[in-house]
Amino acid sequence: QVQLVQSGAEVKKPGASVKLSCKASGYTFTANYIHWVRQAPGQGLEWMGWINPNSGGTNYAQKFQGWVTMTRDTSISTAYMEVSRLRPGDTAVYYCAKDIYSGGWLGSWGQGTLVTVSS
Amino acid sequence: EIVLTQSPATLSLSPGGRATLSCRANQSVSRYLAWYQQKPGQSPRLLIYDASNRATGVPARFSGSGSGTDFTLTISSLEPEDFAVYYCQQRSNWPLLTFGGGTKVEIK
Numbered sequence: 485q486v487q488l489v490q491s492g493a494e495v496k497k498p499g500a501s502v503k504l505s506c507k508a509s510g511y512t513f514t515a516n517y518i519h520w521v522r523q524a525p526g527q528g529l530e531w532m533g534w535i536n537p538n539s540g541g542t543n544y545a546q547k548f549q550g551w552v553t554m555t556r557d558t559s560i561s562t563a564y565m566e567v568s569r570l571r572p573g574d575t576a577v578y579y580c581a582k583d584i585y586s587g588g589w590l591g592s593w594g595q596g597t598l599v600t601v602s603s
Numbered sequence: 604e605i606v607l608t609q610s611p612a613t614l615s616l617s618p619g620g621r622a623t624l625s626c627r628a629n630q631s632v633s634r635y636l637a638w639y640q641q642k643p644g645q646s647p648r649l650l651i652y653d654a655s656n657r658a659t660g661v662p663a664r665f666s667g668s669g670s671g672t673d674f675t676l677t678i679s680s681l682e683p684e685d686f687a688v689y690y691c692q693q694r695s696n697w698p699l700l701t702f703g704g705g706t707k708v709e710i711k
Contacts, residue, residue, distance in 0.1 A: 519700070521647075529639075529647065529690055529702040543698040579646055584658075588694030589637050591658060593646035 486510040488580055488594035495600045501568040504597050506580030513561035514538040517583040519590055520554065520565045522576040530576075534583070535563055570601045605630055607691050607703035615711040622678040624706045626691035631671045635695040638667055638676045641705075642687045650689075651676065678708075686710050 491505040506518060520532040533544035535554040542554045553566045563580060577596040584591035606629045616622055626636065634654040639647040649658040651667035654674060664679045678685055691703040 521702075528705045529641075529692075531692075531700040531702060534698070545699065581647075584649070584652070588635070588697050588700050589649060589652040590639075590647070590692075591649050593648070596646055 486582060486592040488582060488592060490578075490580060490594040490597045493598040493600070495602065496570050498571055498601055498603055500570050500601075501566060502570060502599055503564055503566040504578055504580075504599070506563045506565075506594050508561045508563070508582065511582070513556075514558055515586075517586040518554075518556070518563040519581045519583060520552075521579045521581060521590070522574075523579070523596075524573075524576040527576075532565070532578075536586070537563065567599070570599075572601050572603075575599065575601045605632060605693055605696055605701055607693055607701060609689075609691055609703040609706045611706060612704075613707045613709060615709050616681055617711045618681050618683055620681050620711075622676075622681055622685070622708055624676040624678075624689055624708070626669075626674040626676070626703050628672045628674075628693060628695075632693040632695035634670050635693055635697075636667075636669070636674050637692045637694070638665075639690045639692065640685075640687050641690065642684075647690065681708070 487509045489507045514537045517534045519534040537556045556563045579596045580594040581590035582592040608627045610625045638651040641647040655667045688705045688707045
């Protein structure tokens with residue numbers, strides 16, 4: 485079955501960077517886009533962007549352009565997202581999710597990674 | 604930018620009741636709308652896509668309707684496991700996506 489397993493919780497200081505991972509299994513990794521979505525404590529879902537694991541092409545929500553970078557390593561079926569210049573407001577659970585047909589519907593989700601930004 | 608507004612913010616109902624959740628877009632999204640369910644401490648789960656198509660394994664008591672700017676998620680008879688937060692999401696301006704703010708369905 486499809487599984488997305490994300491890396492563990494992180495605690496970072498303001499101004500630092502964090503790189504999160506999302507390891508896929510149970511399907512052909514290059515066949516479906518991977519999206520990243522974040523959720524601040526007690527808040528709703530915020531879409532950040534996607535990566536095409538086949539080509540490496542990316543698309544980011546305007547808010548995240550310039551300080552979020554999505555990459556992938558097809559040899560180990562893993563997607564990554566690096567967030568730079570962290571601020572306390574970036575404290576959130578970050579989810580990766582697999583698109584059901586690379587058209588924008590998020591059919592399978594990872595368990596989430598909590599990133600805490602605090603001095 | 605396409606903005607999705609969900610109402611009500613909170614819906615208080617009893618098990619067995621009928622839930623009607625609304626999602627309104629500030630411009631037409633055709634039928635490019637999905638619904639997700641999120642239970643406390645869990646990842647979201649896709650329920651409905653393309654406005655009315657149930658995702659794999661989703662019970663028939665969940666149904667979606669609407670087109671253009673007004674959409675509805677209906678839960679015909681609430682089971683205890685259905686009390687959760689529900690989000691709508693659009694893909695009309697692909698490659699960009701947006702989520703609504705969510706509706707919490709709580710036990711009355």
